[in-house]
Amino acid sequence: MQERKxxxxxxxxxxxxxxxxxxxxASQFTSSVHLIREDTGDEADGKSILSVLLLAAPCGTCLxxxxxxxxxxxxxxxxxxxxxxxxxxxxxxxxx
Amino acid sequence: MASSSVTRSRDLRLQGVxxxxxxxxxxxxxxxxxxxxxxxxxxxxxxxxRMEVRRLREALEEARNQLRDIKVRLADELGFKHSxxxxxxxxxxxxxxxxxxxxxxxxxxxxxxxxxxxxxxDRAIAVYKQVSDPYLRERTSDLEDVATRLLTIxxxxxxxxLSKLDQDVIIVAKNIWPSTVAELDFGHVLGxxxxxxxxxxxxxxxxxxxxxxxxxxxxxxxxxxxTGNLIxxxxxxxxxxxxxxxxxxxxxIQKRDxxxxxxxxxxxxSQAAETIDGVRMTLRANVELPTEIDSLALFGAEGIGLYRSxxxxxxxxxxxxxxxxxxxxxxxxxxxxxxFGANIRVFDLGGDKLTLGGFEAEQNPALGLRAIRxxxxxxxxxxxxxxxxxxxxxxxxxxxxxxxxxxxxxxxEAKRIIAEVKQELADAQVEHNAHLPxxxxxxxxxxxxxxDLFAREADFLSVxxxxxxxxxxxxxxxxENVAYLYQPLHPAILRTIGHLVRVAEAxxxxxxxxxxxxxxxxxxxALIGLGIRTLSLVPGSIPLVKxxxxxxxxxxxxxxxxxxxxxxxxxxxxxxxVRELPQQAPRFFAAWSSRA
Numbered sequence: 284m285q286e287r288k289x290x291x292x293x294x295x296x297x298x299x300x301x302x303x304x305x306x307x308x309a310s311q312f313t314s315s316v317h318l319i320r321e322d323t324g325d326e327a328d329g330k331s332i333l334s335v336l337l338l339a340a341p342c343g344t345c346l347x348x349x350x351x352x353x354x355x356x357x358x359x360x361x362x363x364x365x366x367x368x369x370x371x372x373x374x375x376x377x378x379x
Numbered sequence: 380m381a382s383s384s385v386t387r388s389r390d391l392r393l394q395g396v397x398x399x400x401x402x403x404x405x406x407x408x409x410x411x412x413x414x415x416x417x418x419x420x421x422x423x424x425x426x427x428x429r430m431e432v433r434r435l436r437e438a439l440e441e442a443r444n445q446l447r448d449i450k451v452r453l454a455d456e457l458g459f460k461h462s463x464x465x466x467x468x469x470x471x472x473x474x475x476x477x478x479x480x481x482x483x484x485x486x487x488x489x490x491x492x493x494x495x496x497x498x499x500x501d502r503a504i505a506v507y508k509q510v511s512d513p514y515l516r517e518r519t520s521d522l523e524d525v526a527t528r529l530l531t532i533x534x535x536x537x538x539x540x541l542s543k544l545d546q547d548v549i550i551v552a553k554n555i556w557p558s559t560v561a562e563l564d565f566g567h568v569l570g571x572x573x574x575x576x577x578x579x580x581x582x583x584x585x586x587x588x589x590x591x592x593x594x595x596x597x598x599x600x601x602x603x604x605x606t607g608n609l610i611x612x613x614x615x616x617x618x619x620x621x622x623x624x625x626x627x628x629x630x631x632i633q634k635r636d637x638x639x640x641x642x643x644x645x646x647x648x649s650q651a652a653e654t655i656d657g658v659r660m661t662l663r664a665n666v667e668l669p670t671e672i673d674s675l676a677l678f679g680a681e682g683i684g685l686y687r688s689x690x691x692x693x694x695x696x697x698x699x700x701x702x703x704x705x706x707x708x709x710x711x712x713x714x715x716x717x718x719f720g721a722n723i724r725v726f727d728l729g730g731d732k733l734t735l736g737g738f739e740a741e742q743n744p745a746l747g748l749r750a751i752r753x754x755x756x757x758x759x760x761x762x763x764x765x766x767x768x769x770x771x772x773x774x775x776x777x778x779x780x781x782x783x784x785x786x787x788x789x790x791x792e793a794k795r796i797i798a799e800v801k802q803e804l805a806d807a808q809v810e811h812n813a814h815l816p817x818x819x820x821x822x823x824x825x826x827x828x829x830x831d832l833f834a835r836e837a838d839f840l841s842v843x844x845x846x847x848x849x850x851x852x853x854x855x856x857x858x859e860n861v862a863y864l865y866q867p868l869h870p871a872i873l874r875t876i877g878h879l880v881r882v883a884e885a886x887x888x889x890x891x892x893x894x895x896x897x898x899x900x901x902x903x904x905a906l907i908g909l910g911i912r913t914l915s916l917v918p919g920s921i922p923l924v925k926x927x928x929x930x931x932x933x934x935x936x937x938x939x940x941x942x943x944x945x946x947x948x949x950x951x952x953x954x955x956x957v958r959e960l961p962q963q964a965p966r967f968f969a970a971w972s973s974r975a
Contacts, residue, residue, distance in 0.1 A: 296512055299521040303467035332470040333477040336522070337503060341512030 284351045285359040288321070293369035296341035299332075301370040306332045308365055314352025316362065321345035329362070390623050393597050396576070396862060397617030398583035401592035402635035403549055403570030404628065407608045407621075409601060410552035422605070423489050431485045435492040438532040443472045445528070471525050493533050500526035549612055551604045554857075570612035572600050572619045576857050586614075587898065590919040594619050596859040649679060652925045658933035660907060662925055663719070663915040665893055672715045674918050679925065682719025684915020685780070685841070685893040686712055688764065689726045699760060702767045709771035720776040722818065722841065722891070722915075723768055725761065727782040728753055745855065750783035755792055765800040772812040780818040780841050785825040790836055793817070818891075822846035827875050834886035842879055842911075844894030848872055866949035867896045868905060873944060873952065880910035891915060900927035900967070901956055907933070908940030930967035931960075939963070 291297055297305070309316040309329040316329030320338055322345065327334040329348070340346060346366070350358040423431055446469045471477055477499070484495035504519045549570040571586050576595035586593030592614030604610060604621055611620040611631045620627060652660040663684030664675050675683070691700040691708060700708075712721045727750045741747035754761040768777055781793050794817060804811045816838035821827050827847065834840060844867065849856050851871050854864040866872070876892075883890035893915035896902040903914060903924045916924060939959055943952045960968040 299467035303470050306470055307466070328476060331474050331476040332467060333474050333480075333503065336471075337506050339507055339510040339512075341510065 284349070285355045286347060286349050287359050287363055288345060288347050289363050289366050291340050291342055291344045291346060291366060294342055296344070297335065297338060299336065302332055302335040304370050305362065305365060306330060306335055308361055309358070312350070312352070312354045312358035312361070314350045314355040314358045316358060317349040317351075319347040319349070321347060390627050391603060391621040393572075393594075393600055393603075393619045393621065395572070395594040395597035395600075395617050395619060396583075396859070397615055398571075398576070398595040399586035399591060399593035400615040401570075401590070402614065402631055403592040403612040404631055404635060405549045405569045405610065407551045407604045407606055407610050408548045409604060409606045410550060410555075423485075423491060425489070428485050428489055431490075431492045431495070432482050434533065435481055435485065435495065435529075438492065438529050439472055439478065441532050442525075442528050443469060445532075446472070467521060468525050468528075471522075493530055496526055496529045496533070549610050551600055551610070553601055570614065571595070572597055572604070572610065572612055574598055574601055575859055576862075583895075587895075587917045587919065596862055598859065650925065650929065652928045654907075654928055654931050654933040654936075656932045656934055659912075660928050661913040662921050662928075663722075663891070663893075663913065664918045664921065665915050666712070666918070671918055672711060675715055678918040678921040680719075680918055680921055682716045682776075683712060683721035684891055684913065685843075686721055686723045687727065688723055689728050692726075692728065699763075702763050702770075705764060705767035706771050709768055709777065713771055713774050713777055716776055718776065720778060722778045722780050724780040724782055724820065725751070725754055725764055745849070751781050751789050751793060752783065755789065755796075758796065761793075761796060762800055765797055766804065766809075766811075769801060769804055769811040769813065769815060770809065772815055773810070775812045775814045778816040778818055778839070780820050782820045782843070783823060783846070784819045784821075784833070785823040787829070787832060787836065790819060790833065794836075821879060822850065824851050824875075827851075827879060830879050830882040831886060834882055834888040837888070839889040839891065840879065840883055841915075842876065842890070842892040842894070844872075844876075844892065844896040847875065847894070848896075851875060867899075867902050868943075868949045868952040868956075870944070870946065870948065870952070873905070873909065873940075876906065876911065877909050877944065884910075889913070898924065900924055901953075901960065903927060904931060904936055904960060905940060905943070905952070905956060907931075908936040908943070910937075927964070927967050930964035932963065935963050 293301060295301070306329065318327045318329050318335065318338060319325070320340055325338055327338045329335065338344075338346075348359055348362055350356075350362075352358070446465050450465050450469075480499050481492075481495050484490065484499055485492060488495070488498075490498075500522050503522050507519045507522070548567050549572065550568055551572050553574045554576060555571060555573060568591060570591055571593035573593075573595045574597055576583055583593060583595050592612050594612055594614060594617050597619060600619060600621075608622055609628065611623050611628065613619070613631070620631070623631070652662045654660070661681050662679070663682050664671070664678070664680035665685040665687070666672060666675075666683050667687040667690040688705075691705060709723065712723070715721075748756065754764075765779075768779060771777065779797070781790065784790055784793075797815070797817065801811075801813045801815075805813070818839040818841050819826065819833045819837040820841050820843050821830060821833075822843035823846070826833060830840060845856065848854075848865060848867055848869075852864055852866065852869060854861050856862065856865050879890060890911070891913040892906060892911045896906060897914040897916040898920035900923055903916075904927055906914065907928065914924070939955070943955055946952050946955065
């Protein structure tokens, strides 16, 4: 069981495109992935895009990521990295 | 239909506003709406719920396939390696929680798949709407896209279509949007009953133009009427009877059949709209749907007094009708109108009708960026329309009318653009006819007060009573809480129209009048008494109004209106007319004396 606190720092927050990447990445691991908004206490299943979208976390939101399972360490690092790299939002192309 | 289990044979009578005459008897088809889409809500049995779950799963699969195809195409044709938004949509369609929620909605609430998609998406969208971050708040579009894709697929395949219901379908809805009209199969629609709306709401106008009985302003008919229920719509009395008993049903069916045989008076079509003492009136047609053009001769219309060109936009935004498409429609109008001619009102978009993409929703659209204001702002759309009109005007029988004019600058600006477009066509040697009279729509109090000035710079004036009444009395015609204030015979309205008649006479400029007033025999006669000579109305009402005109003496009606002008309220005016007209014209108005 791993837990890490991280701040959403991309300008647009956890919108559909960012959420899609997070869910795709989370789904690559066998561990369960849970996200908790620190301010509201809302919880989301990191493998369900609807659930993640409903967190509707804007830029500046503190998220607690919890992973649990065989690969929980690798999972949490990968997810933290994705959030820290702002979901690659600076990449201008390939956006549709 | 599953709702038969709740059918209690007990009359439930609801009083609303009589919007379009006639009696319709049939079964309810309830339209529900969220956002721009209207769709059906249907309660289902447990067995049907299993079928609905299967429909949902098939729709999900179809939607996923569509998105995968689009992804492949984007990658092949445009070289996009990543299409994140499509990914997000795909993920939603694969999301087990989303699917679970949809399926449990169908099973526990016993609803059709469409309704489940709509409700689940709406709940999610509602969460988003509360987010304080404005960017995220706008992101509901992704959820909306997915929901729309599913709804489209669901409606395309095996939807609950009209043919699955009894042939007699009566639409029950909160409101009927112009965009929904194009989707309805009017061959199967016998009547409307809506929660909102006054006499001149769009649903009422559409019902009248299609000759379909309608009652509007019923407040909560959608709450009590379920798809499949029997319903009677009495469009003349403004009454709806839900789940009628056998005897009530029988009496209405009889009344309906009598009514039908009375409504068509073929002999009137070819006769002149002339009073007993020989004063000739002109009755022209208001046209919004292309199918109406064919009925002009049948009803004896003398040309088209008002073509509502914004109906070209019906159900197709954000695509705009191009120049060629408009040209074809205007050509057809010009041909049908013949020597009598046709007035094309340039796009009256915005307000309660349709909005153009790219502009924010307005707090107060009736007073916002609409009609000529919008045309002058989005000039290329205006120019395209003018090119199409000028090209279609080969017979020289078309005229344009500018809606919602309230300053002289707007008129001059529009005239300048029209002159430029003519010049462009001439320079490019495109076949057209530059003889195109320009009319000003008088529908804002400012324009009415300044009519003498407009008469000097315009070729003709056209009074639009629907909006004029709305703006003079500051009453939203679609708001059932204040619809009672929509009083066409209010002394302020009569004085304004009297003023316009005098101004037009003094300036020797033609004056026409269009609006719902012209289709009501009592009010039409009042207008004639005020000095109006040319009325434009829904084609289906022309025979009725013509009969009224042929039953009166102009001189006596003129004196009657002189009396009416001394009265202090709409009620007093109506009382006078209802008392006097049956005496003056018993042949036509005798039946009306019971109306008051």
